[in-house]
Amino acid sequence: MSQRDAGWKPYEDGGSIGWMGSQGGTIARDEDLAGQVRLTYEVDDSRSFHAITCSVTGWLLHHRFFDNAADATTAFEAMKPALEELGSQLTEGGPKSAAEARAGGPLLAAFMARFS
Template structure:
């Protein structure tokens, strides 16, 4: 068990996502991490969005479902590791935000 569960008991599935696709997967980890997969087959559109509460919101776009879903899964352990190094809820000071910057940059460089 990885701790990832369906976000909001699955109520978002089938709805419109923030990137204009239909939400096909939407998962949460401990109320602080979220991964959402959106799809629009009519335009070969696949989006994966991730967030770390108070720290990061990042969107990725793909033209193939298999690649998008593989990256969705690959991002889970990386997000968990990132969260373990950051203060829950966001930085409490400018200095804390500066210390988090390289961690966030490394994640973004890996998952861009």
């Protein structure tokens, strides 16, 4: 496990596990990094539904959908280091100027293209 990966913690000390997520599934995993980056995995086996929501505070809210747990779990783990890198390149909390927002655009677009 990398040093940065060690920084991922259960969101709200695991208090969201078992609740309904934003995509209508049951939250099975919910982790954040430094209160700025978050990954949530929702599942509903009755409809072969698996969703991952990732966010970078003030910058990004992105959803991915899968039809099986193996692919969703693999994607969840693959997104962690990519989100860490993305978060390190963006101003914490969101852009503070139009120039910062424009500079962040290509970074966000590359992330979403990679994880779409």
